[in-house]
Amino acid sequence: MIPYIRRAAAFCLLLLVALLANAARVQLFEADELNSSSANRRTTIDRYDQPRGDILVDGKSVTGSKDTGEQLAYERTYRHGPLYAPVTGYASQTYGTTLLENAEDAILSGTAPILAPLPLWGDITRSRQPGGDVVTTVEDSMQRAAYDGLAGRRGAVAALDPATGKILALVSSPSYDPEVLSGTGSSVTDAWARLNGAAGLPMLNRAIRQTYPPGSAFKIVTAAAALDARVVTDPDAATDTPSPYLLPGTSTTLPNEARGCGKASLAEAIRVSCNTVMAHLGVEVGLEGMLKAVGRFGFNDDDLRIPSGVARSNFDSDMSDDQLALSSIGQYDTTATPLQMAMVASAVANGGDLSRPHLVNRVTTADGDTVRQRGAETYHRAMNPATAMQLRRMMVDVVENGTGTNAAIDGVTVGGKTGTAQHGVDNSGTPYAWFISWAQEPGSGRPAVAVAVVVEDASANRADISGGGSAAPIARAVMEAALKSRG
Structure with missing residues (x-):
């Protein structure tokens, strides 16, 4: 045995x-x-068994969590959901996460290693920490001014602190309430279908994910390229540009909406927005020079993040001279996000230095201890300081004596540039209205804010669309809010 x-x-x-x-x-x-x-199923259950960390604006949370008593216990809630949807995105038990809810998910869900009290703590204990908080750079007063200014019209606003790159406002309109997507069940799937099928595309973040032809607002970039390349040495001197201008290699002439553009100086061309002068200057700078210039402003960058991904603003790298001429006035295939055009205004305002835009100031533990902080970071030297100084003067002239008078603020130095961008087959679509600007208090060492506004305004009459008429008043309201917050 x-x-x-x-x-x-x-x-x-x-x-x-x-x-x-x-x-x-x-x-x-x-x-x-x-x-x-x-x-x-256990992973999903674990993910929702504790409250999610919050996203903060001006020190106050614009998100929350509620205990539903269901197996997936905690659902996301949103305060002023439509106002902040372009910032927060949504956190849905059915459809996942977007925007800050996605980019900072590890912090908000408590799985980020930096939230643990000791290195490798989570790996050893197989646990996670309470969700941390994400403190944004957004200012509530500016966000509301932009949101109220658009008043439900299709469009977007982006506002930056030129010196630091902080995103002070990020609005897309029309918007939606992300809370309707938070949970599970038929109400959520019905809301998803309704939002995705809506004609206004409320879930599209037009501020960072939609690109538009920037039209005449892009002329600031072309002017910077011409001045830096010494194609123009005196912005007040007459140019040799006829009006209308024959596009190179074609029998097509480019007209002007403004009067007095024949042989106009660069300064006059910016003030009244002459197509002919700016198209001609773009051709004189040349494709290689224009590509270098637009790249310094952020165009053609596939990797820009704020921390959410930003759509690529485009300037074609292979064009004939006639196409280059049109691209140099923000038409042809040139496209830009509103954030990109705010970066253009910001670079001028900041003496040629373009700070990297960012939406998160810092992240903290649930107890409020800072575990990561974001400081100012130079993105590119967009232009020479002397060029920026000249462009500042020209943009101020646009507001004081040109097409941007609707953006003027008493006692404040405001620079701007209007844009009316054609689009559609044979330019048959209703033009987009653009306005880019910056504002500086007298005696202040630096501008307070740079703003870009685009209004699609499909319901308006074609003749009524203009950057100065439709977009400039919105930019003014945002700038006024910025100045008041610093007063």
């Missing part, structure tokens, strides 16, 4: 070793795969 008992014991020992080896294999080598499996 003893040999049989020994054999049985050895076999049982072998089985035990095999069992332990298999358990170790699962825990050490297959844990990640099993955790991420769609069939593993």
Whole structure:
């Protein structure tokens, strides 16, 4: 009997070793795969078993969490949801996360290693911390001024602190309430279908994810390129540009909406928005020079993040001279996000230095201890300081004596540039209204804010669309809010 008992014991020992080896294999080598499996309900349950951290504006949370008593316990809530949807995005138990809810998900959900009290704490204990908070750079008064100014019209506003790159306002209109997507069930799927099928595309973040032809607002970029390349040495001197201007290599003439553009100086061309002068200057700078110039402003950058991804603003790298001429006045295939055009205004306001735009100031633990902070960071030297000084003067002239008078603020130095961008087959679409600007208090060492506004305004009469008429008053309201907050 003893040999049989020994054999049985050895076999049982072998089985035990095999069992332990298999358990170790699962825990050490297959844990990640099993955790991420769609069939593993436990991961989803764990994700929603504690409140999510908050997103803060001006020190106050614009998000929250509520205990539903369901298996997926905590759902996301939003205060002033439509106002801040372009900043927060949504956190949905059904459809996942977008924008800041996505980019800072590890912080908000409590899984980020920097929230742990000790290195590798989460790996050792298999636990997670309470969700941390994300403190944004947005200012409530400016966000509301932009949102109220658009008043439900299709369009967007982006506002920056020129010196630091902080995003002070980020508005897309029409908007939506992200809370309707937070949970599960038919109400959520119905809301999803309704929002995605809406003609106004309320879930599209027009401020950072939609590109538009920038039209005449882009002439600031072309002017910077011409001055930096020394194609223009005296912005007040007459140019040799006829009006209308024959596009190179074609029989097509480019007209002007403004009067007095024949042989106009660069300064006059910016003040009254002459197409001919700016198209001609773009051709004289040349494709290579224009590409270098637009790149310094952020065009053609596929990797810009704020921390959410930003759509690429485009300036074609392979064009004939006639196409280059049109591109140099913000037409042809030239496109830009509102954030990109705010960056253009910001670079001028900041003496040629373009700060990297960012939406998150810092992140903290649930107890308020800062674990990561974002400071000012130079993105590019967009132009020479002397060029920026000349462009500042020209943009001020636009507001004081040109097409941007609707943006003027008593006692404040305001620079701006209007834009009316054609689009559609044979330019048959209702033009987009643009206005880019910056404002500086007398005696202040630096501008308080740079703003870009675009209004699609599909319901308006074509003749009534203009950057000065439709977009400039919105920019003025945002600038006034910025100045008041610093007063």
